[in-house]
């Protein structure tokens with residue numbers, strides 16, 4: 001029970017984990033420890049950092065806003081950063097989304113989306129309450145998002161709190177029709193389908209095609225089922241386009257954003273919706289109000305950071321940087337495609353993933369933490385999901401830096417495969 005620090009860390013078994021390294025600085029793709037050691041941040045600090053750590057324009061926006069208006073209640077009040085950000089966001093997301101609801105994290109963005117969907121049906125006086133979700137999904141750690149996410153060791157203790165959802169299988173290559181058929185069966189009379197577009201992240205970096213996403217959207221539209229796109233991880237360039245939904249040419253009814261919304265600098269989330277979702281809550285009847293809030297809804301400093309982030313996207317060739325990163329990632333993967341110690345070598349936009357062939361690849365088998373330790377010793381922050389090693393770097397990473405980290409991945413195979 002002895003630990004040097006009173007801090008309880010997320011997804012960390014303190015009975016097994018060593019004391020956490022003290023990180024004191026971040027710049028570009030690098031983190032610096034108290035000891036002076038530098039660590040290459042190959043997972044964008046849990047998938048949030050897009051342009052690089054401490055981007056000067058985002059830092060300046062935070063500093064400026066912090067000195068002007070730090071926080072204000074957002075029920076009954078508004079402020080310039082929230083208004084400006086909403087307008088900027090609506091001008092870059094798939095067309096047809098018209099309203100923005102702010103919250104604080106990816107989990108709350110999806111939780112809000114689920115509540116918007118249920119509220120829409122309730123306010124319309126229609127009894128549609130079933131949520132459909134995909135096997136291997138991850139949508140967060142609040143009760144609603146855990147319910148929609150895959151069940152397993154991560155949420156077994158909380159099962160009494162979770163509600164049932166209808167499941168569709170992940171659309172494995174060659175078995176996509178099964179997914180579409182099951183969705184077709186479940187969608188009739190369901191409230192909403194929630195999906196991670198193009199890639200299930202925490203569920204193992206499982207990739208599916210834009211055509212299947214489009215087919216799922218079409219099925220939802222046919223049944224009037226609300227489509228929720230969880231772009232918390234995929235948003236802001238990760239899949240090669242600004243939003244993953246663009247590749248399927250779809251506009252979801254509700255879209256959840258977080259992580260890269262502020263360039264990863266500070267927590268903020270947004271749940272965007274089509275007019276009919278807002279309209280279902282727009283009424284002189286107070287009971288039709290959208291009943292969700294948190295103290296820091298639309299925090300001005302966070303909104304200013306997000307606004308500065310969007311200015312970077314519009315003012316700098318960020319998408320070209322993303323496209324160059326996609327090409328570099330593909331080039332580095334080539335060597336692994338021919339390496340028999342790896343399988344399922346794959347890429348979705350800027351994200352690569354490869355499975356190390358081992359006897360017991362389960363999450364709890366301890367391989368993930370062992371690999372993490374190995375990479376850490378090599379000066380690289382990678383946090384494999386069991387035997388799945390994935391690379392999701394900030395867009396400023398260079399070919400030389402990628403070479404360092406892929407050399408470490410190759411060496412991991414020598415030790416662990």
Ligand SMILES: Cc1ncc(COP(=O)(O)O)c(C=O)c1O
Pocket residue numbers: 047105106107108110138139140141196201202230231232233234258259
């Ligand atoms: C697809 C997806 N949705 C939701 C979340 C939850 O976001 P947060 O950790 O900010 O609550 C994550 C986090 O990894 C995610 O990948």
